[in-house]
Amino acid sequence: MKWMNRLFRYPFPYDTEGTDQLFLRAVRENCRYQYLHNAKYRAILDGKGFHPSMLRTYDDIAALPVIPTPVFKHREMYTLPPRRMPVKATSSGTGGVFSRVGFTWGDLCRGLPMVLRVVGHRRLFSLRPANYIVFGYKPHRSNHTAVTKTAFGATLFTPQLHRTYALRYTDGRYVPDLEGVIRAILRFSRSRFPLRFMGFPSYTYFAMRMLDERGISLRLPKGSKIMLGGGWKQFYREAVDKSAFYALAKKVFNIDDCNIVEFFGAVEHPILYCDCPRHHFHVPVYGRVIIRDVNTLAPLPYGHMGLVNLISPMVMGTPILSVMTDDLGVLRDGKECGCGLTSPYLEIIERVGLKDIKTCAAGAADILRETGESV
Amino acid sequence: MILADGVILGREEQSRLLDELEDHINNTRARERLDTETVIAAIDQLGRRLAAGEFDGLIEAVGLSGKIEELRSFTRLLSRDYLKRKVDAELGTDWDVPTVSEAAFGLNGTQTRAVPLGTLLHVAAGNMDFLPAYTVVEGLLTGNVNLLKLPQADGGATIWTLQKLIGIEPRLRHFIYVFDTPSDDVTTLRRLAGMADGIVVWGGEGAVTAARSLAPPGAKLIEWGHRVSFAYLSGDWRAQTHQLTALAHHIVRTEQLLCSSCQTIYLDTRDMTEIEKFCENFLPMLEAAREEHPVEDIGAAAAITLENLTSEIEAMITGSAAEPCRKYRGKQCELTACEDSELTVSQLFGRVWVKRLPEEQLLPVLRRQKGCLQTAGLLCNERNRERLTDLLIRCGINRVTTPGGMSDVMMGESHDGEYPLRRYVRMVNIERPAGETRITDPSLNS
Numbered sequence A: 001m002k003w004m005n006r007l008f009r010y011p012f013p014y015d016t017e018g019t020d021q022l023f024l025r026a027v028r029e030n031c032r033y034q035y036l037h038n039a040k041y042r043a044i045l046d047g048k049g050f051h052p053s054m055l056r057t058y059d060d061i062a063a064l065p066v067i068p069t070p071v072f073k074h075r076e077m078y079t080l081p082p083r084r085m086p087v088k089a090t091s092s093g094t095g096g097v098f099s100r101v102g103f104t105w106g107d108l109c110r111g112l113p114m115v116l117r118v119v120g121h122r123r124l125f126s127l128r129p130a131n132y133i134v135f136g137y138k139p140h141r142s143n144h145t146a147v148t149k150t151a152f153g154a155t156l157f158t159p160q161l162h163r164t165y166a167l168r169y170t171d172g173r174y175v176p177d178l179e180g181v182i183r184a185i186l187r188f189s190r191s192r193f194p195l196r197f198m199g200f201p202s203y204t205y206f207a208m209r210m211l212d213e214r215g216i217s218l219r220l221p222k223g224s225k226i227m228l229g230g231g232w233k234q235f236y237r238e239a240v241d242k243s244a245f246y247a248l249a250k251k252v253f254n255i256d257d258c259n260i261v262e263f264f265g266a267v268e269h270p271i272l273y274c275d276c277p278r279h280h281f282h283v284p285v286y287g288r289v290i291i292r293d294v295n296t297l298a299p300l301p302y303g304h305m306g307l308v309n310l311i312s313p314m315v316m317g318t319p320i321l322s323v324m325t326d327d328l329g330v331l332r333d334g335k336e337c338g339c340g341l342t343s344p345y346l347e348i349i350e351r352v353g354l355k356d357i358k359t360c361a362a363g364a365a366d367i368l369r370e371t372g373e374s375v
Numbered sequence B: 001m002i003l004a005d006g007v008i009l010g011r012e013e014q015s016r017l018l019d020e021l022e023d024h025i026n027n028t029r030a031r032e033r034l035d036t037e038t039v040i041a042a043i044d045q046l047g048r049r050l051a052a053g054e055f056d057g058l059i060e061a062v063g064l065s066g067k068i069e070e071l072r073s074f075t076r077l078l079s080r081d082y083l084k085r086k087v088d089a090e091l092g093t094d095w096d097v098p099t100v101s102e103a104a105f106g107l108n109g110t111q112t113r114a115v116p117l118g119t120l121l122h123v124a125a126g127n128m129d130f131l132p133a134y135t136v137v138e139g140l141l142t143g144n145v146n147l148l149k150l151p152q153a154d155g156g157a158t159i160w161t162l163q164k165l166i167g168i169e170p171r172l173r174h175f176i177y178v179f180d181t182p183s184d185d186v187t188t189l190r191r192l193a194g195m196a197d198g199i200v201v202w203g204g205e206g207a208v209t210a211a212r213s214l215a216p217p218g219a220k221l222i223e224w225g226h227r228v229s230f231a232y233l234s235g236d237w238r239a240q241t242h243q244l245t246a247l248a249h250h251i252v253r254t255e256q257l258l259c260s261s262c263q264t265i266y267l268d269t270r271d272m273t274e275i276e277k278f279c280e281n282f283l284p285m286l287e288a289a290r291e292e293h294p295v296e297d298i299g300a301a302a303a304i305t306l307e308n309l310t311s312e313i314e315a316m317i318t319g320s321a322a323e324p325c326r327k328y329r330g331k332q333c334e335l336t337a338c339e340d341s342e343l344t345v346s347q348l349f350g351r352v353w354v355k356r357l358p359e360e361q362l363l364p365v366l367r368r369q370k371g372c373l374q375t376a377g378l379l380c381n382e383r384n385r386e387r388l389t390d391l392l393i394r395c396g397i398n399r400v401t402t403p404g405g406m407s408d409v410m411m412g413e414s415h416d417g418e419y420p421l422r423r424y425v426r427m428v429n430i431e432r433p434a435g436e437t438r439i440t441d442p443s444l445n446s
Helices: A001-006 A017-037 A037-048 A056-063 A070-074 A106-121 A147-155 A180-189 A201-213 A233-238 A244-255 B011-029 B036-051 B055-063 B063-073 B080-091 B129-143 B158-170 B170-176 B188-194 B205-214 B242-253 B272-294 B298-318 B358-370 B382-395
Strands: A087-090 A098-105 A128-139 A160-169 A175-176 A195-201 A225-228 A262-267 A269-274 A290-292 A305-311 A322-331 A345-351 B002-004 B007-009 B099-101 B109-116 B118-122 B145-149 B176-180 B198-202 B220-224 B228-233 B262-267 B326-328 B331-337 B350-356 B373-379 B400-403 B425-432
Touching: A001 A017, A001 A106, A017 A037, A017 A056, A056 A290, A070 A098, A070 B298, A087 A147, A087 A195, A098 A106, A098 A147, A106 A269, A106 B176, A128 A147, A128 A201, A147 A195, A147 A262, A160 A180, A160 A201, A160 B002, A175 B158, A180 A195, A180 A201, A201 A244, A201 A345, A244 A262, A244 B272, A290 A322, A322 B298, B002 B011, B002 B158, B007 B011, B011 B170, B011 B176, B011 B188, B036 B063, B036 B080, B036 B158, B036 B170, B055 B063, B055 B158, B080 B129, B118 B129, B118 B188, B118 B205, B129 B145, B129 B158, B129 B176, B129 B198, B145 B170, B145 B188, B158 B170, B158 B176, B170 B176, B176 B228, B188 B205, B198 B205, B205 B298, B242 B262, B242 B272, B242 B373, B262 B272, B272 B326, B272 B331, B272 B350, B358 B382, B373 B382, B382 B400
Parallel strands: A128 A160, A128 A195, A195 A225, A225 A262, B118 B145, B118 B198, B145 B176, B198 B220, B228 B262, B228 B373, B262 B350, B331 B350, B373 B400
Antiparallel strands: A087 A098, A160 A175, A262 A269, A290 A305, A305 A322, A322 A345, B002 B007, B002 B176, B099 B109, B109 B425, B326 B331
């Protein structure tokens, strides 16, 4: 696993241009391993007429068969026996269907330097202790979601004094406790140590609005930060544009937008994306993103919206080398950002599917005879 | 946004408005009366101004610029002539004029007339832009006060349509209230439902169940639930290229999103090879139709591509023999030849089931979907048409059309087996004591 390890130990986390050849070698190494050890993956490559040896140049990566994430939801795809994988994570899952991805010790060892480099690049590590409010799930042995693990991980960026969770595990289920969180915020705001928030943007926003509606405006200790992760997906209706979010954070907590950091990742593509000071998700060296045409799946140039193909050779335990999520996104030239990073950045626009689909046939009436169609 | 008394208000006004609403409505109902002619005149004028392009700017502003031509071509359905005929067909001519039953059989005579149900709460579902406004129009045509709960996806088109209508006929302003209350604000919805004599709900089982739980005892529930439609091809389909092409166009044009859209194509046969031959012949027609009407919504196109890729990859993992149905894939369309005969909803967007259903099996199979059936697009020999039409009706089908015309509006048609306007009125009887001959309704003296 020479090339894979070398990629994840590469010292410059956003030097994608300088790592194209290394990335190709790591992808070929991973692909060969999966092909030899995973019969399901081999069946896919054979079915598509692809062989790992066909990965000769960097551009050949686009020809690598792409596995849509629902495949990992419908069946177990592990390459190694579960006993050899210390961590098995699931996606948050909608409708009770989860992707299952297993990680080996080697996978985790590759992940660690990546996290250190990306988080370090954004200067989130500090020796100064902090209090933590987690707008997410309190870890529990029954909870295998990646989002819970990463939220907990983010509380390890500094020594921690207290952790308060917005979602507590009580009587076999998670219950939100925003009032408890508000009380904790008020308490921690009087501390001399910084307060750090980590978790779902939606809960963070709810809590800020609750404080604002009560006329509360705090000056949190210097060094306080808001870290966001887990996406807006459950709360599309409450989704606010980011500028409104930043304005409210300034008003309620006196936190400037340079101290608001957002993470993005998926269990099927466990690469840590961290936004830059201009709040763009630049692609780090550990992954590559190809936006594909929604009809032909052909790769699209910068600036075009399409299906999001995420590629990373990090994991051996599960063949998540090249996956496709159910998001529509756009990749932009990194130079357009202006933050100094040159690697391209990804914008997730929306979920695939007809927006707010309501069809009579599928279960909800919709159209109008006025438009010439009978309902 | 809220529309009340012809004025657009912010969400923050909702609570004040709700406190006063019952009094407003009572006032209106005690003092004012809306006759059908007033409503028709206003809609007719709105339609003509729409056709003349007067509202194009507004339509663009609410994000419907791509639909301007389509909307304009349907303004004929807003014309006085069409609306008058609709009202006459559904309620009878001069529906609000009382009829008199003379005393007989030892019983007193009565004067009978149709009056509005009173106050209607419309729970409009859907992503179709003008359905919410249209359900209100039906309430207005029958003289009701209308409370409308907008669907989440409404981009503002409903409010401007109704505001323009009030601009044309200010008397309508006391009969229209629009709320953008979210579906999970049960408290507000229950308050609105508490003021209603009838609750008109558009939607699937979820919406209907929710509306039932909101409805106070005594409120009339008017449910426009989901329906499923299919095409039925009997006899030799090979000679019917023209009709099959029309069916293909119907499928891709409606994207199978309507209750009247074809979900399954049935062939009157027991022979699976006939189904396969049909698929081979029909796929090029479907593809050609798709060429003319590509999937416009990028999200929908992406969903189809992703689903296709997923099933392709899964077939590679499991071996394609595991697939119970044979798929015929075209560009952005697909036919699936299935062994069973069940009527099921398709995967939409040009992806149709093709199944066997011999005539003698029609009733037992379709009866399993009772209450959910709507349109059958029938293709058959002329000599069998009457018999098959009759059989389909006995199965519970409410509309029998040509395969290509499954979603076309027909003059005088009902909606899911009923005339909507009839459900928005009630019949009242006023006893005429023996010996009285004069009809006292003042409207007749005018």
